[in-house]
Structure formats: C-alpha cells, structure tokens
Amino acid sequence: MSNEDNKKVILKVYRTNYNKDDSPHYDKFEVPVKRWTTVLDALLHVKSYSDSSVGIRYSCRMASCGSCGMKINGRPSLACYTKISELKDDVVVCEPLPNFPRIRDLVSDFSQFFSHHKNMKPFIQNDKVSLDIDDKHDLVEFEQTHEDVDKYLQFSYCIRCGLCYSACPTVATDPKFPGPQALSQAYRYEADSRDDSKKTRFNIIDERHGIWRCHFAGSCSVVCPKGVDPALGIQLLKGHMLGLSKNNKKLSNLRTKNKE
Amino acid sequence: MGTVSNNKENNNINSGREGVRGWLNPTRYGWERVSYWLQRLTGLFLLVYFVGHVYETSSITNGIDAWNSMLELTQTIGGHIFLILVIGTSTFHTVNGIRLIFTESGKGLGKPGRPDYPYNPSSLNYIQKSGIWVALLLACIAMLYGGMVLFGEGG
Structure with a gap:
C-alpha cells in the first residue's frame, strides 16, 4: 500500500444555523482521501462517519445539476467536480457560496x-x-x-x-x-x-x-x-x-x- | 445594545454578500481580475490626484507667492515619488482603458463555439492577457522615465 493510499486531509467546514441563532464557526474533520476523492466524497464521508448534521446540498455527483456549489479553498467550485488531490493542500476549507444568502452550513438560498x-x-x-x-x-x-x-x-x-x-x-x-x-x-x-x-x-x-x-x-x-x-x-x-x-x-x- | 449590534453583524454575514471585500481581493481569479482591480485602484488614485491638482492650480488666484509655495511641495522627494506614481497610474489606466473599450464592445474576444474540456474560456485569451501585460510594461517604462527626469540632473 503506497503512502498516497493512506493520505488524510483536514476538512474545515463552515458551520452555522441562522434559524437557531448559531454563530458561524469552523469544524475540523480528518478524512482519508485517494487520488480520485472529490470534495463532495469527503463531505459525505464526514456525514457518514463523523457528523451527520453537516448541511450540504447535492444531487447528481457529476457536474450536471449544479447543486453542490461552494467556496473551496477561497474559490467558488462544484464539490463533485473538485478533486482533493488537485487542490495540493492538506487543509481543505469549505464555505458557502459568497454573494448568496446563507441558510445553514454550506447551503445557500438561490x-x-x-x-x-x-x-x-x-x-x-x-x-x-x-x-x-x-x-x-x-x-x-x-x-x-x-x-x-x-x-x-x-x-x-x-x-x-x-x-x-x-x-x-x-x-x-x-x-x-x-x-x-x-x-x-x-x-x-x-x-x-x-x-x-x-x-x-x-x-x-x-x-x-x-x-x-x-x-x-x-x-x-x-x-x-x-x-x-x-x-x-x-x-x-x-x-x-x-x-x-x-x-x-x-x-x-x-x-x-x-x-x- | 450589544444584542442589536450582534444581530446586525449576523444579518450582514447571513446575506453572504462580500461587499467591497469582493473586489478588493484580486487573487485566485487570474490576470483579468488583477487588471480589473488595478483599473479601479488607479482610477481612484487619479481622482484623488485630480482633486489635489485642481486645488494646487487654483492657488494661483491667491498670488504668485501662494503658487510658488505650492510648487515647492512637488520639488521634494515625497513630491517626486507621488508624481512618479501619477505617471504610472495614468499610463496603466489609459492603456488598459483602451483595451477595455475594445473588449466591452465585443472585440478581440473570440467567437462562441462548442466548449471542450478543459474549457479554456475564449474571452480570457492571449489578446486580453497581452493587453494587460503591455499596459503594465508601459506603466513601468513611463515611471522609469519619469524617475530619470525628476531625480536626474536638474530634477
């Protein structure tokens, strides 16, 4: 098993819930990644094994529906279309899309x-x-x-x-x-x-x-x-x-x- | 009182709008965004210069002494550096502005077509990038020449 197969990154996820007056903060999660792991895969891993309450919107997982847009490492991107290996960073910061009203965590109002x-x-x-x-x-x-x-x-x-x-x-x-x-x-x-x-x-x-x-x-x-x-x-x-x-x-x- | 201001802060964050921070950060979007940022900053700088210039030249109405004392301000090292910045910003703003006049009229952008992966946008082509680099290069040359004149012999 190569080192690449054991790689882990820190996923820093923006968290807030405006309905509950929850002040914005970031939660950190350690996620195992492969060469082909996308940011959406990593977020779904977090929902499955760490914190099921992380709010994200997604559907097709193949850049066709346009649901999973978010700010990834400072740039608006589709989570399903962004491979973590291509970000070349050990920390991946996920924030809601700028210029959209925020609903909860990474979900924005369109x-x-x-x-x-x-x-x-x-x-x-x-x-x-x-x-x-x-x-x-x-x-x-x-x-x-x-x-x-x-x-x-x-x-x-x-x-x-x-x-x-x-x-x-x-x-x-x-x-x-x-x-x-x-x-x-x-x-x-x-x-x-x-x-x-x-x-x-x-x-x-x-x-x-x-x-x-x-x-x-x-x-x-x-x-x-x-x-x-x-x-x-x-x-x-x-x-x-x-x-x-x-x-x-x-x-x-x-x-x-x-x-x- | 504290609660009210916190709510206000929350409303701003909730709207998600970046505001002026949105255009103040030129990174992560390529050279066209840097050029957009520089065009605005140089525009603001030249507006400040224009107001100052009108104030400076209007001092002549107060007599020759007032005019001479105002002129002395530009003969200092700080005054020279300020004038060099005026030369650089006006050159960049003019050259880049000419590029933008063509661009915003739909010239030099390429034609719409069937996009293929990796989807290189035709509007951000080499013509636009060359235009930005030429504007930056000419601004540097103009600043260098201005510096040589101002700080050279008799400057």
Whole structure:
C-alpha cells in the first residue's frame, strides 16, 4: 500500500444555523482521501462517519445539476467536480457560496439568483408562434443551420450552479445587478435565430443596475465548470447593444408540414 | 445594545454578500481580475490626484507667492515619488482603458463555439492577457522615465 493510499486531509467546514441563532464557526474533520476523492466524497464521508448534521446540498455527483456549489479553498467550485488531490493542500476549507444568502452550513438560498434568471424571460419568444398551445398538432419547428446553433449553444450549457454569480465583483456590491448567469442567458436568446424579442430583453438589461455595470473582471468565466464563458456573452451583448459588433442574425423560418 | 449590534453583524454575514471585500481581493481569479482591480485602484488614485491638482492650480488666484509655495511641495522627494506614481497610474489606466473599450464592445474576444474540456474560456485569451501585460510594461517604462527626469540632473 503506497503512502498516497493512506493520505488524510483536514476538512474545515463552515458551520452555522441562522434559524437557531448559531454563530458561524469552523469544524475540523480528518478524512482519508485517494487520488480520485472529490470534495463532495469527503463531505459525505464526514456525514457518514463523523457528523451527520453537516448541511450540504447535492444531487447528481457529476457536474450536471449544479447543486453542490461552494467556496473551496477561497474559490467558488462544484464539490463533485473538485478533486482533493488537485487542490495540493492538506487543509481543505469549505464555505458557502459568497454573494448568496446563507441558510445553514454550506447551503445557500438561490431565490434571488433564480429571480434574476427568470427576469430575462429565458425562453424562445417569436411573434409567429403562440406560447399558449393546447393541441400538440399546433406545435411547430424552426429551421436552423449548424452555424446558427453554434452561435448560442455554448451559453445553453449553463447549469445554474451560481459559481459565476458568487465570483462576480459587481454582484458583491450591487444586489440589483442581474449577474453573469442571467446576462449570458439574455445573450443566449439574443443570438438564437428562433427568437425575435430583442427589444424586450434590451429594455430589461439596459438600465442603471443592468449590463453596463459589468466591467469585465472575467472571474465568471474562470470559475464556470461547463465552459459557458459568461464574460464572452456579456461583452458580445454590449457590442450588439452599442451597434459596434456585427449581429448577422437572420430569423429562422418555420418548417412547414409540406416540407416534411 | 450589544444584542442589536450582534444581530446586525449576523444579518450582514447571513446575506453572504462580500461587499467591497469582493473586489478588493484580486487573487485566485487570474490576470483579468488583477487588471480589473488595478483599473479601479488607479482610477481612484487619479481622482484623488485630480482633486489635489485642481486645488494646487487654483492657488494661483491667491498670488504668485501662494503658487510658488505650492510648487515647492512637488520639488521634494515625497513630491517626486507621488508624481512618479501619477505617471504610472495614468499610463496603466489609459492603456488598459483602451483595451477595455475594445473588449466591452465585443472585440478581440473570440467567437462562441462548442466548449471542450478543459474549457479554456475564449474571452480570457492571449489578446486580453497581452493587453494587460503591455499596459503594465508601459506603466513601468513611463515611471522609469519619469524617475530619470525628476531625480536626474536638474530634477
């Protein structure tokens, strides 16, 4: 058995319970780790063998659901996607995500974050198609080329984990700022050739606490675990709004039943 | 009284918002965050300088003696160091600001595409990093030249 197999790290977990007026403190746990042990594995080990009351939120364990976001050694990360061996530290500090209201231990409240996302009207809006369809025969398809899809696909990979929101220095000081996630979703629909509600979304984001408060710190793109690159979407959106960058968007045609 | 202030403190922590600490710490997020931090700090420094500069030049309205005594302040070692900092910060703020004008107009960022592991963001590409390094390099050269002029012969 190699030394690596016997390795142990100290897991320093932020603990508090605001419902019980419990003042914030850190609890330390010694956890055995392998080369492939993730921070989530280590936290689940703590819950199983040391303290079952540690509050964490998780689900898929494979960076698909975006539930286990937390600040790990000072940087917002997904616990299931962060291997302890890659942190190269014998002490792993787990704290709740910054810029999110805290509920208990490592669990944060995402209400405001989701509310910013909903404000962007994150769905296809097109005058040619009604949003209220009762009969499935009234459903329609749009024609899109691969190039059309490439313009927005990257931004549709967002899993709403909130890491970009917690890394953003503007969100840190302005709660009304929609944040990188919501703004990149505004670009996702702006770039989508099926969507024609450009004006509606521009009106939402072109205000005092809106898109112009982003000053390209790029931290959102650094921490994104899915390669969404919110900073890119936001800057491209600014360019479109200023009329400085080309937007060769041509609205998609509806696929007619005759063509099928 | 103590309970009230403790509750206030708890509410601040509970909101989780980092506040000014959020942008005062430039570490752990790469060079773009350092550039963001420097752009703000140099901006604040230049604002302070601008206010001081207006105060200094307005002293001429109080006569030539008041003007000369104000000028003497800049002829000290401390005054020279302050002016060198003004040269460095204004150079960095200008060059980095020009980079940001292009960046925030969507230029020099690359195109959206299908992301592949390990997901290197195209917006944080070599063009942006080079721009930051050029701004820092030019600020250093300008400070060096300013230092040579101010502390050199006749300075």
